Amino acid sequence: MKTSNGALSLAVLLISAWLVNTSLPALAATSGHQGDLSHGANNFYRSETLSMQKVTFPNQYKMNVTGNLYLPKDMKAGEKRAAIIVGHPMGAVKEQSAVLYAQQLAERGFVTLAIDLSFWGESEGNPRNAVLPDMYAEDFSAAVDFLGTSEFADRERIGVLGICGSGGFAISAAKIDPRMKAIATVSMYDMGGFSRHLYGKSLTLAQRKQMIAEAAAQRYVEFSGGQTQYTGGTPHEIDENSHPIAKEFYDFYRTPRGEFTPAGSSPELTTHPTLSSNTKFMNFYPFNDIESISPRPLLFVAGDEAHSLEFSQEAYSLAAEPKELYLVKGAGHVDLYDRVKLIPFDKLTQFFTQYL
Numbered sequence: 001m002k003t004s005n006g007a008l009s010l011a012v013l014l015i016s017a018w019l020v021n022t023s024l025p026a027l028a029a030t031s032g033h034q035g036d037l038s039h040g041a042n043n044f045y046r047s048e049t050l051s052m053q054k055v056t057f058p059n060q061y062k063m064n065v066t067g068n069l070y071l072p073k074d075m076k077a078g079e080k081r082a083a084i085i086v087g088h089p090m091g092a093v094k095e096q097s098a099v100l101y102a103q104q105l106a107e108r109g110f111v112t113l114a115i116d117l118s119f120w121g122e123s124e125g126n127p128r129n130a131v132l133p134d135m136y137a138e139d140f141s142a143a144v145d146f147l148g149t150s151e152f153a154d155r156e157r158i159g160v161l162g163i164c165g166s167g168g169f170a171i172s173a174a175k176i177d178p179r180m181k182a183i184a185t186v187s188m189y190d191m192g193g194f195s196r197h198l199y200g201k202s203l204t205l206a207q208r209k210q211m212i213a214e215a216a217a218q219r220y221v222e223f224s225g226g227q228t229q230y231t232g233g234t235p236h237e238i239d240e241n242s243h244p245i246a247k248e249f250y251d252f253y254r255t256p257r258g259e260f261t262p263a264g265s266s267p268e269l270t271t272h273p274t275l276s277s278n279t280k281f282m283n284f285y286p287f288n289d290i291e292s293i294s295p296r297p298l299l300f301v302a303g304d305e306a307h308s309l310e311f312s313q314e315a316y317s318l319a320a321e322p323k324e325l326y327l328v329k330g331a332g333h334v335d336l337y338d339r340v341k342l343i344p345f346d347k348l349t350q351f352f353t354q355y356l
Contacts, residue, residue, distance in 0.1 A: 036251050053068075059139055061135070063125055064123065068099055068102060068114045069113050070112045072110075080151070081109065082111070083112065083147045084352060084356075085159070086102045086113065086163070087167075088115075089163050090189060090191055091270075101186075105352070108349045113146070117135075117139050119135075127274055131277040131279075131280045140162075144179045155179070159180065159182035163186045167312075168189060171290060171315065184298075184299040186336050187306060188308065192281050196281075199307065212279050215277075215279040230269060231272060232272060234250055248332060249334060252337055258337065294322070297351070298315075298316075299326060299348070303327070304330070
C-alpha cells in the first residue's frame with residue numbers, strides 16, 4: 001500500500017486507529033447486500049453431532065471469560081481427549097469464525113473451546129471494546145487452566161488456534177505458557193506491527209506520534225466523564241469506489257454472512273475498539289522471541305492472496321523449527337473466516353493430531 005493520506009485513512013479505518021474524535025458513521029442498511037456466500041461460506045454453522053456447553057471461568061485477574069465448549073457425543077465417561085482453544089478475529093466475537101472452527105475440529109474428534117476475549121462478547125471487562133493485548137493473551141492461558149483441570153481434556157495435549165488478531169495473541173501467550181503444546185494461526189494479523197507501521201510499513205513516525213497524541217488527549221476527556229470514542233474496525237458503508245479491503249471486511253461483518261451483535265452492544269459499535277485504548281497495540285510485539293516456542297510446533301495458515309500474508313510470512317521466518325507456512329491457493333484474508341470449501345480443516349486436523 002502506498003504512503004498517502006488516502007491510503008493511510010483507509011488502512012487505519014479498517015482495523016488500526018486513525019484517531020479522529022468524530023462520531024461513528026450511521027449504520028448502512030444491509031438488506032440489499034446479503035454477503036458473498038461462495039465457497040461454502042457458513043459462519044453460523046451448527047453441528048448436530050456435538051454436545052455444546054456455555055462455560056465461564058476466571059482469568060488470573062479474576063475477570064470471567066466465557067466460551068462455547070464442544071464435546072464429541074461419542075466421548076465416554078471419564079475419557080480425556082486432546083483439546084484446542086480457538087480465538088476469534090480482532091474486534092469480532094466467538095460467534096464470528098471461532099465457533100465455526102471449534103465445531104469443525106470437534107467433529108474430527110477434539111475437545112474444543114471457542115472463547116470471547118476480555119472486553120468483547122460475553123466475557124467480562126470494561127470499558128467494552130477495550131484494547132489490552134496482554135489480557136487477550138492471558139485469556140488463552142486461563143482457557144488452559146480451565147481445560148487442564150477438567151474431566152474431559154488431557155492437560156498434556158492442549159493446543160491453541162488463533163484467527164486473525166488472535167493469532168498474535170496466541171503466540172504471545174505460548175511464549176510464556178509451555179502448557180500450550182501446539183500453536184496454529186489462520187489469516188494472522190500482528191496487531192502490534194500493523195498499528196505501528198500499517199501494510200508494507202507505510203506509516204511514518206510523525207503519523208504514529210500524531211495517533212498516540214490524539215489517543216492520550218482522549219484519555220483526559222474520558223477521565224473527566226466525557227463520552228467514550230471508538231475507532232478503527234469495519235466501515236458501515238461502502239460503494240463502488242471503496243477499497244477492496246474495505247469491501248472484503250464489510251462483506252463479512254456488515255451483512256448476514258457474518259454480522260453478529262452480542263448482547264449489551266449495538267451494531268454501531270461492533271468491531272470498533274475504543275480510541276483511547278487502541279494505542280496499547282503500539283507496545284505489542286508478539287514475534288519478539290518467537291523462536292523460544294521451539295520445540296513446540298507452529299503452523300501458519302494463510303491465503304496466498306491475503307492482504308495480511310506478510311504477517312504470517314514474517315512470523316514463519318523468525319520462528320524456529322518445527323514450523324510450517326501453509327498457503328491456501330486462491331484465498332484472501334477473510335475467505336478463511338468462514339468459507340468451509342477453502343479452509344484447510346484436514347491440514348489443521350493433521351497438525352493437531354500429530355503434535356497433541
